[in-house]
Amino acid sequence: MAESVDVPIIAPVAPSYAHPGDAGADLISAETVLLGAGQRALVGTGVRIALPDGYAAFVVPRSGLAAKHGITIVNSPGTIDAGYRGEIKVALLNTDAMNDYQITAGDRIAQLIVMPVPRVRFLPVDELPDSVRGDGGFGSTGYDTSARTPR
Template sequence: MNQEKVKVAIEICREGVSLPFYAKPGDAGMDVRAAIDITLAPGETKIIPTGLKVAIPVGYEIQVRPRSGMSFKTPIRVANAPGTIDAGYRDEVGIILTNTSATESFAIAKDDRVAQFVLQKVPMMEFEVVDDVSAIGENRGGGFGHTGNN
């Protein structure tokens, strides 16, 4: 498999932390683990430290995305999915998790896989002010679920 590879500098800033890893060849995301034991009470949102700092090349971002198994099997959600780690961010990466259960606390153990990192190219936008955007292309209209559920 000859996929493009982009070097991302990474610093382990807490003792005993594992590097993110691709679980299978060809996976889009690298699994990232919790750096500490932590419990989320019902309805609680917390930042889960990863013990990692990154230096992402300019022109890229790392998206923090949920792991499908965690989303399907537990009440835990990545609160701002996908989260963005910008190229200029150099502090410890934290994963914002929410316990959506109304009744049960949820324990996360150190080394539990809590999210995945996906590297994405980010072209810069340049806005061009126009008099009427509806004159450009077709306006499909609607939005916010206007086409229904079927």
Template sequence: MSIHVQIKRLPGNEDIPLPSKMSSLASGMDIYAAVTDSITLQPGERGLVPTGFCLAMPAGLEAQIRPRSGLALKHGITSLNSPGTIDADYRGEVKVLLINHGQEPFVIERKDRIAQMVFQQVPDVELMEVEVLSETERGEGGFGHTGTQ
């Protein structure tokens, strides 16, 4: 079953590839930097990188912006608010908040693959306030409750 998502290329970005999967079974679509001039992220620095496109998704769908594993491994570049959420009612330009956790400055050039976009269905959830929650074996065990590693 295909879900149709509208994509609009912003003026001046005709040379920027639209998001695309790099293999037939990939979950994410690589997205590209639509910077006019290169951006250099110093170690510890973050920057908002334009992509040159906007989306229109049907209700019940979201786009998640996630890091590219190769950039994370090789350069320490990741998406700061991972995953970033693009809501179905947002119509502005998709931008990617990157941070340099590496030890060297990292240069972002026009058309560089900077992140990936994964579409997810979002259920319509209704919260119901109660006085007591059902019991489970785990109970209130939180961070690290199953061991030290």
């Protein structure tokens, strides 16, 4: 079992885990917002936290909202740094081009994942070590370019 981390919080409703073993705790909307077709809105949660140094929180979409209604997060994952003490707001986007989506105060709108994040020292070098992947990216593992079929 992973180590538990204490996070001081001020919130009308604290994020909670739906099931044992869940990585993300549900964030609840603190306001009612009509998210028009194709529109985005910054939705408040009323949640303020104080993460310990060496940790960050990431706001990620709820898979059910995405699959059923096309609701996602514009800047996913949204990053909450350890030094931030303001309200966590979620930049929701309605990807449905025809249907509005009603968000009501109390609805689960996102998930919050808290993780340790090491401080990194960037070391300038003239050349990087080789790897199996090399510089392949952006679809380099998803398609066989000679046949144009997914792998």
